[in-house]
Amino acid sequence: xxxxxxxxxxxxxxxxxxxxxxxxxxxxxxxxxxxxxxxxxxxxxxxxxxxxxxxxxxxxxxxxxxxxxxxxxxxxxxxxxxxxxxxxxxxxxxxxxxxxxxxxxxxxxxxxxxxxxxxxxxxxxxxxxxxxxxxxxxxxxxxxxxxxxxxxxxxxxxxxxxxxxxxxxxxxxxxxxxxxxxxxxxxxxxxxxxxxxxxxxxxxxxxxxxxxxxxxxxxxxxxxx
Amino acid sequence: xxxxxxxxxxxxxxxxxxxxxxxxxxxxxxxxxxxxxxxxxxxxxxxxxxxxxxxxxxxxxxxxxxxxxxxxxxxxxxxxxxxxxxxxxxxxxxxxxxxxxxxxxxxxxxxxxxxxxxxxxxxxxxxxxxxxxxxxxxxxxxxxxxxxxxxxxxxxxxxxxxxxxxxxxxxxxxxxxxxxxxxxxxxxxxxxxxxxxxxxxxxxxxxxxxxxxxxxxxxxxxxxxxxxxxx
Numbered sequence: 001x002x003x004x005x006x007x008x009x010x011x012x013x014x015x016x017x018x019x020x021x022x023x024x025x026x027x028x029x030x031x032x033x034x035x036x037x038x039x040x041x042x043x044x045x046x047x048x049x050x051x052x053x054x055x056x057x058x059x060x061x062x063x064x065x066x067x068x069x070x071x072x073x074x075x076x077x078x079x080x081x082x083x084x085x086x087x088x089x090x091x092x093x094x095x096x097x098x099x100x101x102x103x104x105x106x107x108x109x110x111x112x113x114x115x116x117x118x119x120x121x122x123x124x125x126x127x128x129x130x131x132x133x134x135x136x137x138x139x140x141x142x143x144x145x146x147x148x149x150x151x152x153x154x155x156x157x158x159x160x161x162x163x164x165x166x167x168x169x170x171x172x173x174x175x176x177x178x179x180x181x182x183x184x185x186x187x188x189x190x191x192x193x194x195x196x197x198x199x200x201x202x203x204x205x206x207x208x209x210x211x212x213x214x215x216x217x218x219x220x221x222x223x224x225x
Numbered sequence: 226x227x228x229x230x231x232x233x234x235x236x237x238x239x240x241x242x243x244x245x246x247x248x249x250x251x252x253x254x255x256x257x258x259x260x261x262x263x264x265x266x267x268x269x270x271x272x273x274x275x276x277x278x279x280x281x282x283x284x285x286x287x288x289x290x291x292x293x294x295x296x297x298x299x300x301x302x303x304x305x306x307x308x309x310x311x312x313x314x315x316x317x318x319x320x321x322x323x324x325x326x327x328x329x330x331x332x333x334x335x336x337x338x339x340x341x342x343x344x345x346x347x348x349x350x351x352x353x354x355x356x357x358x359x360x361x362x363x364x365x366x367x368x369x370x371x372x373x374x375x376x377x378x379x380x381x382x383x384x385x386x387x388x389x390x391x392x393x394x395x396x397x398x399x400x401x402x403x404x405x406x407x408x409x410x411x412x413x414x415x416x417x418x419x420x421x422x423x424x425x426x427x428x429x430x431x432x433x434x435x436x437x438x439x440x441x442x443x444x445x446x447x448x449x450x451x452x453x454x455x456x
Contacts, residue, residue, distance in 0.1 A: 027279040027316075028302035030295065053316075055355075078357040081302065091355050098355055103278060104320030104363035111317040123366045124324060129393045130358065172313055173279050173305075174296040179315040207315070 004166045004216045005195060009039035012189050012217045016045040016154055019072075023110065023152035023181040024052040024062055028081055031174035033158040033191045034224035036217075037061035040070075040156070047072045051110070051152060053103060053177060055079035055087035060224060066090050075150070077103035100130060105147055107180050113149035114183035114212075122147050155185030159208065162192040163199075166213025167206045175207065182212045189215045231425050233406040238450035239374050241266040242421075243332055243404045246372075247273050251329040252322075254278065254364055256346075257301040259374045260332035274311075276328055278360040280319045283311020300360065323360065324367040331368035333361065335375045335400070337390040340437035342400035342412040344373065345392040358395075365396035377405035378434040386410070386417070387436045407431060409448060416440060421448035 006012045013036060016022070022040070026032030041064050048071050055074050056063030065071050067086035074096055079087050090096040101109075102124050112120055121144035125131035135146040157178050159168040168190060170178060182188045195218045234242065240262035247253055247267055254276045255261050264286065267273050275284040278300045285306035288294070292306065299305040307313075314322075322328060337345040344365050348356040365371060378384050386403065403410045408431055409421040419441050422431055428441050 028298060030279075030298050030302075078359040079355045080357045088355070092353075100356055100358055102358050102362040103316075103360040104324050104367075107316040107320055108324075122324070124362045126366075127394060127397045128362065130362065170313075172294060172296040172307070173277070173281050173298055175313055175315050176279050177316045180317045 003164045004210075004213060005164050006215050006217050009035055009217060010042065012036060012191070012215050013039045013043045015187075016040060016043055018045055019047045019049075020045060020153040021049045021051065021151070023155040023185050024050050025155070025157050025176065025178040025181045027053050027173070027176040029057055031158050031170070031176045031178055032061060033156040033189075034061040035191050035219045036156040036189055037065060038224060041065050041068065046070050049073045049075065051075045051106065051150060051181075053077055053106070054081040055084050057082040057084065059086060063087065066096060069095060071096055073097040073099065075099040075101055075106070077101055077106055102130065106150070107177060109147055109150035110152075110180050110184035112147075113151035114180065117149060119146055119148045121145065150184070152181065152185035153187065155181045155188040157182045157188060157190040159190055159192045161194050161196055161201060162190060162213070162216045163196055163201055163210075164216070165198060165210035166190065166216050167201050167210045168192070168208035168213065169201060169205055170207055179208050182208045187215075188213050189217075191217050191219045194218060231407070231423055234423065234448070234450055235406075237262055237266075239404050239406055241450055242409065242448065243372060243374055244268070246402075247271070247330065249273070252276055252282075252327065254323065254328050254331040254368060256331065256333040256361070256364065258334040260334060261299065261301055263332055263374075276319070276322060277305070278319055278323065278363075280314050280316060281305070281307065281311065282314065282322070283308045285311065320360070320363055323363045326367060326369055328368040330370045330372065331364045332372050332374060333364060335373045335385070337385050337387055337392055338373055338375065338400050338403055338412075339387055339390045340412070340417055342398045343390050344371065344395045344400050345390040347395050348393055350392065361395050365399050370401055371399045372402040372404065373400050374404045377407045382434060384434055384436045407434070407448075410439070411442075418442050419445055421446050423448045
């Protein structure tokens, strides 16, 4: 019997190695697997490279990982979001490296990795500082820059409902980066509001098919939301 | 300079003016800041569909008290709503819509715009803060048309519409129209053409706040916002 459910948050994040690349889904405070991030802090992995849209909020989740020096590098589009003081302090002190990537380029690089492709040419960032140093090609008269696929060792995903196979559904704009990050990591770990029986999810409504998911944990009410 | 005595447009009036030009049936992305306000000023009876980079097509107005849903936000991370007929998609598809030329129009904020329509809106190069680009570069190259809403000059009267942008570019030659607190200006192959100016402003006064040469359009009009602002 296939059963990807795990019983504890510690079990969910077990085995994350120092130096891992971790895809952290979410946009602002929405659709972020804060309980898995807290568990990863407890687990203790260091020298992490984090791929996210923003760089953490307040003093929990991703901000706690950054604040306690577990993150070597952040690849994101917009660090200045919400209360990003944990990142700002680490950035100013030179304790964390920032790779700034246009938002659509981050998501497409991960989609590319998920699809088994070797990269793509994009007009985004051509003729700008963010495109400097990249291979270029003129396609139909327009300059494009080459973007490499971006793969994670781990993806930390927040979904609404899952079954024991790992099929996932989402709520509203909390979907955001979750489906693309779930497809782009070697080990995809998911926290959900609710685990339901196999067959209870409408097959037409499943956004992330189970093939992309490795571990699922239901987070109780009152945990980090 | 007498511009201080002029009736400059408020942020909401600038958004109102830009909203008047959004055509029926358009798919539109509104950047964070002043552009976001334009959603409230689309003329009644005109159906426009707003796209949000975080995976919303059919973004609605702010929720009424009691209707808030923490899972539904806009690109500025404000609580939002979905209009009837709206839907959600994941990030890669939201940016496919942006980059792939599927949006008819994007209204963006700017620090600087050049006379050729170069756009600078992602970094002020302030060493005290990390830069942030978000979806600005994707929108700038991907939407079918880019229009900018910006204050005409900075607090000291220094022009922000320049011959060459001094700040790093978001994208070259993409801005087609500029709405400021003083004027509506088209970026054309023949240079900057003033379509509208606020009452009492002369072209000479506007020119003093603008680095590249301005031409006044035949049939230019007074930029007249409604007296009462929408709720």
